[in-house]
Amino acid sequence: MTLALAIETSCDDTAAAVVDDALHVHSSVIESSIDQHRAFGGVVPEIAGRAHLATIGPVVRRALEDAGLDPHAPAIDVVAVTSGPGLIGSLLIGLSAAKAYALAWDKPFVGVNHLEGHLFAPLLERPDLDWPLVTLLVSGGHSMLVLQRGPGDHEVLGETIDDAAGEAYDKVARWLGLPYPGGPEIDRLAAQGSSKALKLPVSMTGAGFDFSFSGLKTAVVRATEKQRDVSLADVAASFQAAVAEQLLRKLRAVLEQREVRGVALAGGVAANSALRRGVEQLALEYAVPSYLPSLAMCTDNAAMIAAAGLHRFLKDGASDRSLSARPNWPLTELV
Amino acid sequence: MNILAIETATTACAVGLATTSGFEMGWVVDEDRHHTEALTMAIDRVLREFSLRPRDLDRVVVDRGPGLFTGLRVGLATAIGLTDALGIDLVGVSSLELLAHGAQSEGVRGTLVGAVDGRRGEVFVQTFHLDEVVTALSPPRVATPSEVALEWATPSAPVTFAGDGVLRYRQTFAALGHATLLDQALPSTSAALRLARSRPPQSFVEPLYLREADAVANFSTRERS
């Protein structure tokens, strides 16, 4: 058995987990600094950096203890850490700490792509998943459609050409005067509104699998200026439907054009109820199994980093101690 | 006692090691903000140089600033990782006191003003009196170089300036009469190793930021919308 300790600090969550190569999660600890960012309507890099530094030690210690390991001499085989993409100041804290733990215990360490981590998340709950799998990865920072032929074997079919879906949620939520983060708030409101109340255009990004969300906030503003009588709930429902519509339309195109044996959702926006319903329906329609991860697996966590890290470590070996953080590391540039 | 010193408060990255057998060394690993890439490799090399393993360390001393935020956090995260992993003591010292103690051991006496470059046209500054001991005369604070210069425009006695903030704003400080500018820009790792012996270990070492994150926050929210 190969056992990994993983550390994840790419955004506002400080996380650590212990996972083995059969993808059993021995422990998973997450400490979020989200409460400190709320007032600013978005994650503030400097605040995130300060919070990571204050929590990294205790979070790692708890992950080791929860897994029943000696925190000063754990029987792990590798330290995995997110080295990109993400906020540079946040990434550097996890990366520096991971290198130090690895040095202290004389263990190898491996840098992990955060997006590849998200792609491994479904496997942690459903190791029996069938390939090839099409995964809709949607979060505050990313929106992409990925074809997975097997663990770590993936092709990016399409991605957002401007804002991420989660970003669009935050922008509209801010404009509506809703607290940050906008996703759960809009989702909650939308449940009481009509998705047909506002006429919103669906962004056209051509025949490919790319998305575009940057025009959606402006469209919502314009539409509400025309129809002043709509309720907040109706705006939320209409906006949410427009986002899901675009994502699902592209997902449907993949199901039409590619041979896949499953559909998975990943990333923070995968918690969204409209999107979950839509993916389930699409999967039924195309008679393939759908995989909708639990909330804990959608959002950032270190267990998924451990899973991706174990795969990379067993396949490509350890990373060099001089590894730098890559804040813009694309999924297409994995070696 | 085997003590490791970590210095990342300025653009330079340095490590120091003092061993039970009485050896001591300091190494400026990099001068151009490659803290993350260089630091752990340097620690590994320094330990090997003395045939020590990480678990032979008894204590780590780290510069907690003030200084460049990202660099400080790389140093602190490394120090926290090492000490937590090994279950050994962590001691935090300030960049400004390291400048003062470094100067004192070089024989500087009298008033010393330590100034660390804080970017945004400001320096982190603190005043000390040096004789056989080092005494802080003021708390560390943020100021513009010209504010500091104005304060020392008519000193009653000679004053010495040290730190990369002094080098960066050399012209401002060199214009002062009775002022000596030291070339010593880097907080001294050898002073850190010395101070580490006499200071009690801390359960958590917080960086000395001296600036609220709010200023950054306001800027960044404006930028986003």
Ligand SMILES: [Zn+2]
């Ligand atoms: Zn993520």
